Amino acid sequence: MSSTIVVAYDGSDSAERAMAFAVERAKAIGGSILVAHVLEWSPYSFLTAEELEERHIRRKEEMARAKEVLVEPELAKLASSGVPVSSDIRYGHVAETIIKIAEESAAVQIVIGRQGQGSFAARFFGSTAGTLVQTCPVPLTIVP
Amino acid sequence: MKDLSRKLALPAAAAALFATPALSQSLDETINTAFAASTGWFVSLIFAPIPGTSFPWIVAWLVVGASIFSIYFSFVQFRVLGHSIALVKGDYSDPNDAGEVSHFQALATALSGTVGLGNIAGVAVAVGIGGPGATFWMILAGLLGMASKFTECTLAVKYRNEYEDGRVSGGPMYYMTKGFKIRGKPGGKILAIVFAVFTILGSFGGGNMFQANQAHAQLTNVFGDFPGFITGLVFAAIVFAVIVGGIKSIAQVTEKVVPFMGVLYVGTALIILLINMDKIGWAFGQIFEGAFTGLGVAGGLAGALIQGFKRAAFSNEAGVGSAAIAHSAVRTKEPITEGFVALLEPFIDTVVICTMTALVIIITGQLMVDPATGLYIVGESGAIQTVDGNSGVALTSAAFSQSIPFFRYILVVAVILFAFSTMISWSYYGLKAWTFLFGEGKTTELVFKLIFCFFVIVGAAASLGPVIDFSDAAIFAMAVCNISALYVLMPIVKAEMDSYLSRLKSGEIRKFA
Numbered sequence: 016m017s018s019t020i021v022v023a024y025d026g027s028d029s030a031e032r033a034m035a036f037a038v039e040r041a042k043a044i045g046g047s048i049l050v051a052h053v054l055e056w057s058p059y060s061f062l063t064a065e066e067l068e069e070r071h072i073r074r075k076e077e078m079a080r081a082k083e084v085l086v087e088p089e090l091a092k093l094a095s096s097g098v099p100v101s102s103d104i105r106y107g108h109v110a111e112t113i114i115k116i117a118e119e120s121a122a123v124q125i126v127i128g129r130q131g132q133g134s135f136a137a138r139f140f141g142s143t144a145g146t147l148v149q150t151c152p153v154p155l156t157i158v159p
Numbered sequence: 160m161k162d163l164s165r166k167l168a169l170p171a172a173a174a175a176l177f178a179t180p181a182l183s184q185s186l187d188e189t190i191n192t193a194f195a196a197s198t199g200w201f202v203s204l205i206f207a208p209i210p211g212t213s214f215p216w217i218v219a220w221l222v223v224g225a226s227i228f229s230i231y232f233s234f235v236q237f238r239v240l241g242h243s244i245a246l247v248k249g250d251y252s253d254p255n256d257a258g259e260v261s262h263f264q265a266l267a268t269a270l271s272g273t274v275g276l277g278n279i280a281g282v283a284v285a286v287g288i289g290g291p292g293a294t295f296w297m298i299l300a301g302l303l304g305m306a307s308k309f310t311e312c313t314l315a316v317k318y319r320n321e322y323e324d325g326r327v328s329g330g331p332m333y334y335m336t337k338g339f340k341i342r343g344k345p346g347g348k349i350l351a352i353v354f355a356v357f358t359i360l361g362s363f364g365g366g367n368m369f370q371a372n373q374a375h376a377q378l379t380n381v382f383g384d385f386p387g388f389i390t391g392l393v394f395a396a397i398v399f400a401v402i403v404g405g406i407k408s409i410a411q412v413t414e415k416v417v418p419f420m421g422v423l424y425v426g427t428a429l430i431i432l433l434i435n436m437d438k439i440g441w442a443f444g445q446i447f448e449g450a451f452t453g454l455g456v457a458g459g460l461a462g463a464l465i466q467g468f469k470r471a472a473f474s475n476e477a478g479v480g481s482a483a484i485a486h487s488a489v490r491t492k493e494p495i496t497e498g499f500v501a502l503l504e505p506f507i508d509t510v511v512i513c514t515m516t517a518l519v520i521i522i523t524g525q526l527m528v529d530p531a532t533g534l535y536i537v538g539e540s541g542a543i544q545t546v547d548g549n550s551g552v553a554l555t556s557a558a559f560s561q562s563i564p565f566f567r568y569i570l571v572v573a574v575i576l577f578a579f580s581t582m583i584s585w586s587y588y589g590l591k592a593w594t595f596l597f598g599e600g601k602t603t604e605l606v607f608k609l610i611f612c613f614f615v616i617v618g619a620a621a622s623l624g625p626v627i628d629f630s631d632a633a634i635f636a637m638a639v640c641n642i643s644a645l646y647v648l649m650p651i652v653k654a655e656m657d658s659y660l661s662r663l664k665s666g667e668i669r670k671f672a
Contacts, residue, residue, distance in 0.1 A: 058249050058261035061414040063407070064268055064587040067260050067488035072325035074258040106258030115254075 018046035018123040023113050023143065025052065026085045029128025033158040034089070037126040038096050040156075046123065047099035051116045052086050054078075056106035078104060110146035117153055126156045187387050187620045194617060195625035198632075205632040214461055217635045218468050224478050224642040225303035228310050231649055232656065236305035236502050242663070243499045250670045251496070259490035262500045269485040269501065271417045272584030273508050275577045277365075277474030279424075279570070280373040280552035282516040284627065287550050288542050289466025290456035290526065290535055291442070292449025294517040296467025301509025304477030305502040310645050313498030313652045314338060315483035316491065329487020330588075331480035331641050332358075332595045338648045347644075351595070354480065354640035358592035359607075361481065361637050364630035365473060366585025367611060368618025370578035372626045373552040375619040377574040380553045381567055391619030395612040397579070402586050402608045410583050417580045421512070424573045427559065427566055428515035434562050435522045442521045456535055456543060469631065472638065474513055475505035479634055480641035484588050493668075495655040516555055523558040525549070586611050 022037045024030050034048075041048050054077055062070065086102045093100045103120075105112050117125050127144050144157050206215045229236065245251060246262050285293040311331065318337040319329025332351040339347025375390035400406045432439060449456070449463055456462050476482055482504060489497045520526070527536045527544040536544045549557050552574060560567035586608070593607040594600075618626055662668045 054258065056258050058252065058257070059263050061267050061271075061418060062260070062264050063410045063414050064272070064485050064488075064584055065407075065410075067265060067268055067485065068326055068328065070258075070260045070488065071327065071490065075325055077258070107254070112257075 018044055019049050019120045020046055021049045021051050021113065021117045021120065021122040021125045023053070023109075023125065023127040024050045024085070024089060025128075026089075027128060027130065029130045029158065031128075033126045033128040033156075034093075036156065036158045037124075038093065038098055040124070040126070041098045042096070044123075047101065048093060049116065049120055049122065050086055050089055050093075050100060050102040051113055052081055052102070052104045053109045053112045054081060054104070054106045055109055057108065074106070109143045110150065113143070113147065114151060117151075122153055124154045124156065125151055126158060129157050129159045190388070190617055190620040191622050191625065194621045194629075198625065198629040201636075202628040202632045205635050206628075215465060215469075217639070218465050220642065221472050221478055221635070221638060222300070222303070222468055224638075224645070225300065225307045228306035228645070228649065229303050232306055232309065232653065234306075235309055235499075235656065236302065236506075239499050239502075239660075243503050245670070246496050246500050247503065251668070252671065254671055256490050260488050262489055262491070262497065265486050265489040265497060266500050266503065267418060268414070268584070269482040270421075270504055270507060271414060271580045272366075272485060272588070273474070273476050273482055273504060273581075274417070274421055274512060275474075275581030276370050276373045276552065276574065277470065278508065278512045279516055279555050279574060279577065280369075280376075281470045281474050282513045283520060283551050283554040283558075285466040285470035286517050286520050286526070287545065287554055288456070289463040290449045290543060291445040291517070291521045292447075292451070292456070292460070292463035293467035293470070294446045294514060294521070295450030296464045297471040297513055297517065298510055300468045300471035301475055301477075301505045301513070304471065304475050304505040304509065307478035307642070307645070308475070308482065308505055309498040309502040310649055310652050311478070311480055311483045311641060312486040312501035313495050313655060314645070314648055315487040316489060316494035316497045317651070317655070319487040327488050328591060330484035330591055331644060332592065333487075334483075334648060335640075335644045338644070338651065342647060342651070344647055350640055350644055354637060354644075355592035355595045357633060357636040357640060358481070359589050359596075360633035361479070361630075362585040362589025362592070362611065363614040364626075364633040366481075366588065367582055367614050368621070368626050369630040370581050371615045371618035372621065374575050374578040377552045377556060377571055380556055381571050387620035388616055389619075391616030394579070394582070394619060395615040398582055398586065398615055399608075399612045401583060402590075402611065403605065413576060413580045413583065417576055420573050420576050423569060425512060425515055427569055428519050431519050431559065431562050431566070432515075432522065438522045439518070442518055445521055446517075456537060471505075471509050471513065473631060473634060475508040476634070477505045478642050478645070479638045481585070481588050481634075481637065484591050485584065493655075493659055495652070495659045498652070498656075520554060520558040523561040525554055525558050525561075582615065 020037050020041050022034050024034060037048055081104050086104060090100055090102055103116050113125060125147065127147060129144055147155055205217055208214055209216045209219060247266060249261060249263065252261060285297060314334040315329045318334035319327050320333055321327050332355050335347045335351035335354060371391055371394050375387045378390055379385060397409065401409045451460060472478065486497050486501050491497060525545050527546065529536050538544045542550060545554055547557055556567050556570050559570050589611060590604060590607055594604065597603045
């Protein structure tokens with residue numbers, strides 16, 4: 016069983032740097048990479064009746080888009096590095112879900128970029144990296 | 160207040176547009192007369208008294224229905240409350256379903272359709288005619304109605320349509336057609352068609368005109384008088400932008416603001432109750448005494464009961480079948496769980512919010528009592544005389560602003576937002592009924608949406624009497640079809656409930672960590 020490193024990936028520049036760092040680490044320890052992408056979602060948000068009706072189909076579309084546009088190109092890129100890779104796309108609170116993915120895959124480490132997308136809102140509500148610093152159960156590396 | 164109205168843009172612009180007030184006033188009157196004349200027969204049919212009494216058969220129909228469901232399901236509404244709350248919190252939701260419609264979301268959307276002016280204006284009508292005793296019957300109707308809501312929402316999820324592209328459509332129309340077939344009973348399709356017709360009428364009435372009407376009443380009450388069709392035009396334009404123009408952001412903003420408005424409304428009511436804390440005991444005394452004696456209101460005990468049950472049904476729509484349409488979108492493997500969640504709706508709507516409104520009106524002494532007899536003074540119209548002669552939303556407004564005058568402005572915002580969100584919800588319910596009848600398609604949907612906008616204007620321009628009569632009649636007509644169907648289908652719900660509860664007890668169904 017190789018040591019898994021979970022990389023929180025959202026396609027941003029800083030996520031790319033985090034990925035590069037994680038690949039080096041994985042090579043060094045002979046481990047594998049798990050590309051984790053989380054779609055921000057709260058079961059306590061308010062939707063209109065029309066949104067309720069279309070929710071299931073929108074979810075499928077969003078998942079497919081995340082897979083095709085973000086995750087699969089990244090996996091293709093990583094294939095050349097020789098490091099074993101896998102991926103996981105989920106809905107939920109970003110920091111909490113990343114931790115859950117790490118726990119389920121028995122990851123040895125989480126790597127995340129310092130600044131993901133939508134940093135403006137993060138200034139008010141706290142960033143994902145900031146939340147992970149406080150709650151992460153495994154070693155965490157934040158790549159600037 | 161008259162001074163303030165001159166400074167406000169809306170009436171000023173209106174005055175500029177319609178330079179001759181006489182002309183615009185007469186337009187309101189024309190709309191009103193034409194409307195009353197064309198709907199009168201329907202209203203008298205629905206509210207016909209049981210022969211030999213003055214008791215409308217439709218009220219008995221609702222009470223009997225809710226009582227039968229309560230007994231048949233062994234008062235499920237009190238047995239599962241804790242589990243209902245756990246379901247809403249998401250304790251039993253599969254984490255792999257994240258991103259799908261949650262129980263909370265289905266409940267919140269259904270609530271924003273039901274929490275509307277029924278809670279603010281409707282309660283004022285009930286207490287204004289039926290006296291404080293109406294509150295008692297209203298609460299009782301709310302508690303019993305939880306069982307009706309439970310039944311209809313379980314069925315709506317169980318028999319919804321799931322299309323290939325992943326959309327879902329549910330509601331009484333679907334459980335009537337599918338459920339009757341499964342039980343081998345004829346007439347499901349016809350019942351569904353009749354129900355759909357009444358749903359369309361209901362979406363024009365209680366879900367639309369009543370809301371526009373009372374929103375306008377509250378605007379004139381605070382900012383001074385101006386013609387109703389102007390409020391109607393503004394509202395219609397915004398509704399048009401949302402449902403025809405597809406500007407979803409307006410509806411999304413409303414959906415997000417309305418829950419906070421609800422909390423603010425209850426909070427405001429609580430503050431008023433705290434200020435008048437010494438009178439709360441007295442108010443409950445009035446409610447209980449009035450419930451069984453009537454305290455001199457028109458029709459006595461029966462008068463209080465009729466008003467209480469009518470307004471409760473109008474407000475929480477239990478047994479009507481409307482909210483079942485919104486609830487049906489939830490993602491769950493167990494239809495019964497949505498029933499458990501849905502039964503919270505009449506509780507929040509009626510037992511909590513409506514009771515708040517009633518208590519505020521009673522406690523602030525809006526209803527005039529004859530000092531000699533201790534009974535309420537009943538005016539010529541059959542309504543209790545109020546301090547300023549107010550009725551409907553104006554009565555609630557007077558009660559709210561009596562302790563703290565500023566509260567009337569909170570109420571204006573609440574009224575407009577509640578009215579708007581209820582209209583958007585009902586435009587969706589109506590549309591679902593419309594497409595059930597005429598099929599889906601851009602043109603047929605547009606026709607419905609345009610008629611819907613037209614009725615916004617009519618509702619704001621017509622006077623309260625005819626509008627409230629028609630709104631009630633249409634909504635109760637839905638209940639006639641829906642409760643009939645629920646009687647036929649309730650064994651299915653019972654089987655689901657028994658199976659689920661036994662699996663819950665045995666530990667087969669458990670919380671996700």
